[in-house]
Amino acid sequence: MELLRHKVVSEGIVLGQGVLKVDSFLNHQMDPFLMREVGREFTRRFAGEEVTKVLTIESSGIAPGIMTALELEVPLIFARKQKSLTLTEDIFVEKVYSFTKKESNEITVSKKFIVPGERVLIVDDFLANGEAAFGLARIVEQAGGTVAGIGIVIEKAFQPGSQLLKEAGYRVESLVRIASLEEGVISFVEDEAELTD
Amino acid sequence: MELLRHKVVSEGIVLGQGVLKVDSFLNHQMDPFLMREVGREFTRRFAGEEVTKVLTIESSGIAPGIMTALELEVPLIFARKQKSLTLTEDIFVEKVYSFTKKESNEITVSKKFIVPGERVLIVDDFLANGEAAFGLARIVEQAGGTVAGIGIVIEKAFQPGSQLLKEAGYRVESLVRIASLEEGVISFVEDEAELTD
Numbered sequence: 027m028e029l030l031r032h033k034v035v036s037e038g039i040v041l042g043q044g045v046l047k048v049d050s051f052l053n054h055q056m057d058p059f060l061m062r063e064v065g066r067e068f069t070r071r072f073a074g075e076e077v078t079k080v081l082t083i084e085s086s087g088i089a090p091g092i093m094t095a096l097e098l099e100v101p102l103i104f105a106r107k108q109k110s111l112t113l114t115e116d117i118f119v120e121k122v123y124s125f126t127k128k129e130s131n132e133i134t135v136s137k138k139f140i141v142p143g144e145r146v147l148i149v150d151d152f153l154a155n156g157e158a159a160f161g162l163a164r165i166v167e168q169a170g171g172t173v174a175g176i177g178i179v180i181e182k183a184f185q186p187g188s189q190l191l192k193e194a195g196y197r198v199e200s201l202v203r204i205a206s207l208e209e210g211v212i213s214f215v216e217d218e219a220e221l222t223d
Numbered sequence: 224m225e226l227l228r229h230k231v232v233s234e235g236i237v238l239g240q241g242v243l244k245v246d247s248f249l250n251h252q253m254d255p256f257l258m259r260e261v262g263r264e265f266t267r268r269f270a271g272e273e274v275t276k277v278l279t280i281e282s283s284g285i286a287p288g289i290m291t292a293l294e295l296e297v298p299l300i301f302a303r304k305q306k307s308l309t310l311t312e313d314i315f316v317e318k319v320y321s322f323t324k325k326e327s328n329e330i331t332v333s334k335k336f337i338v339p340g341e342r343v344l345i346v347d348d349f350l351a352n353g354e355a356a357f358g359l360a361r362i363v364e365q366a367g368g369t370v371a372g373i374g375i376v377i378e379k380a381f382q383p384g385s386q387l388l389k390e391a392g393y394r395v396e397s398l399v400r401i402a403s404l405e406e407g408v409i410s411f412v413e414d415e416a417e418l419t420d
Contacts, residue, residue, distance in 0.1 A: 055300045055336045056285075058293035084282035085301065089289040096255035103252045104282065139252045 027067055027201040031214065033060060034180065034202055040210045044154075044182065045126065052151055052179065053086035064201060065093025068149060068177040071199045072098075075174040077147040079103060079140065081166065083122075083133060083158050086151040090179055094149050103140070105133040105162060118168050122161035125154065133158075135165050142170030153178040153200060156187025163196065175199060182207075183215045224264055224398040228411065230257060231377065231399055237407045241351075241379065242323065249348055249376065250283035261398060262290025265346060265374040268396045269295075272371040274344040276300060276337065278363065280319075280330060280355050283348040287376055291346050300336050302359060304328040315365050319358035322351065330355075332362050339367030350375040350397060353384025360393065372396060379404075380412045 039047040051057040068090075077098050082091035083105045095102035108131065116137040123130045140146060146166045150158055153176075163173045173196055181188055181200035184207075191198050203215035236244040248254040265287075274295050279288035280302045292299035305328065313334040320327045337343060343363045347355055350373075360370045370393055378385055378397030381404075388395050400412035 049333060050336075051298075054303065054333055055298050056289060056292070057298060058289050058296075061289055062293060085285060085303075088282060088285040089299070092253060092255050092258055092286040092289060095253070096259060099255075101248075101252050101254060102286070106251070106282070136246060136251055139247070 027063070029060060029063055030179070031202050033057070034204075035212060038212055040207045040212060044185070044207055046180070046182070046204065046207055046212065048180065056089050058089075061089045061093045064090045064179055065095075065097045067201055068094045068147070068199070069097035072147055072175045072177065075147065075197075076145050077174045078144045079146050079171075080149055081105065081135070081140070081146050081162055082149045083107070083162060087149055090151060090177075091149045094147070094177065098147070101139075103135060105135050105165065107131040107133055118165045120161040120164050120168075122157050124157065133161050133165070135169075137169065140166060140169035140171050144169065144171035145174040146171050147174045148176045149178075150176075151179045153181045153187045153191075153198070154185040156190050159187065159191055159196075160194075163191075163194075177201075180204065224260070226257060226260055227376070228399050230254070231401075232409060235409055237404045237409060241382070241404055243377070243379070243401065243404055243409070245377065253286050255286075258286045258290045261287045261376055262292075262294045264398055265291045265344070265396070266294035269344055269372045269374065272344065272394075273342050274371045275341045276368075277344050277346055278302065278332070278337070278359055279346045280304070280359060284346055287348060287374075288346045291344070291374065295344070298336075300332060302330040302332050302362065304330055315362045317358040317361050317365075319354050321354065330358050330362070332366075334366065337363060337366035337368050341366065341368035342371040343368050344371045344374060346374045348376045350378045350384045350388075350395070351382040353387050356384065356388055356393075357391075360388075360391075374398075377401065 037050045080095040117134045175197040178200040181203045183203040205215045234247045277292040314331045372394040375397040378400045380400040402412045
């Protein structure tokens with residue numbers, strides 16, 4: 027996705043320890059036109075998957091998630107990272123470890139919003155170790171639903187999440203794939219390399 | 224906004240202590256078409272305000288915020304409720320107390336995203352005591368910007384936030400205004416009453 031790659035190159039800032047800061051357009055300030063294009067691209071890629079719901083996790087997944095849900099004409103659910111006082115009924119709970127924040131969160135989804143037979147598209151802003159995506163997938167499967175696919179805005183292909191998710195049988199579509207952030211330089215997985223995967 | 228009022232009546236659940244649960248379309252599962260209409264309505268109401276940015280707070284403000292930003296053709300910023308490891312530069316910080324969750328959060332916005340002269344539209348899902356809206360407004364003003372208005376999806380008109388914000392000089396536009404949740408019944412501030420305010 028050329029527009030997104032351009033944004034990553036022109037506005038992304040490499041911090042230490044494999045962290046890419048994209049807070050000018052993706053996870054603090056957000057570009058609504060880019061988010062709309064992300065939603066359209068996920069919709070194009072997962073068009074044949076008969077998606078019934080989009081599932082993401084607060085907070086940075088919500089904007090790409092709602093745009094994808096709009097294009098797919100289905101509801102969005104966002105998993106919460108801690109229990110809310112207004113969620114009193116039965117909930118699905120999974121533990122997710124964040125390597126960036128070095129803490130575990132419980133992510134929760136109300137049982138009434140994913141029912142058996144549902145085909146759920148998981149959307150998130152970043153994929154690194156795959157912890158969040160696996161947690162969301164376990165919730166879908168606990169509910170008797172099927173993971174229709176996993177749509178990622180930015181994949182850190184130098185971390186194992188994508189590989190692990192694919193080995194577990196999930197279809198993963200990442201709009202940009204970063205090969206390396208070493209020495210402060212953002213390099214992408216080349217299209218040629220992807221074709222010979 | 225008739226579509227929204229219909230959703231509140233048909234899907235809203237009154238819990239104790241003035242809490243209205245709208246997790247089927249606004250703050251857990253989200254209806255993307257409703258969110259788009261919310262964005263269009265805020266854009267219509269604030270059309271003359273020369274808005275340069277939309278500002279909201281994670282997490283439930285993000286979906287109405289991004290749709291409003293899309294319609295207004297400006298960026299969205301969402302304030303974070305805790306400091307993130309990837310936000311290392313200078314930030315604006317304000318304390319906000321949540322009566323629902325009975326805890327204080329620090330809300331933060333990166334200094335680079337609101338600059339002097341900016342006209343900022345604040346958008347949030349709920350208005351009750353006005354804590355979050357006041358915190359966001361203080362951040363805008365710390366930055367040398369102007370609050371162009373405050374757009375609220377659901378106002379609890381039986382709590383003082385709206386009145387306090389208006390007394391402080393802010394323009395508040397709420398898409399639905401709830402007069403009471405007493406005895407489990409949702410009643411609205413009537414249009415007639417609003418006209419004679």
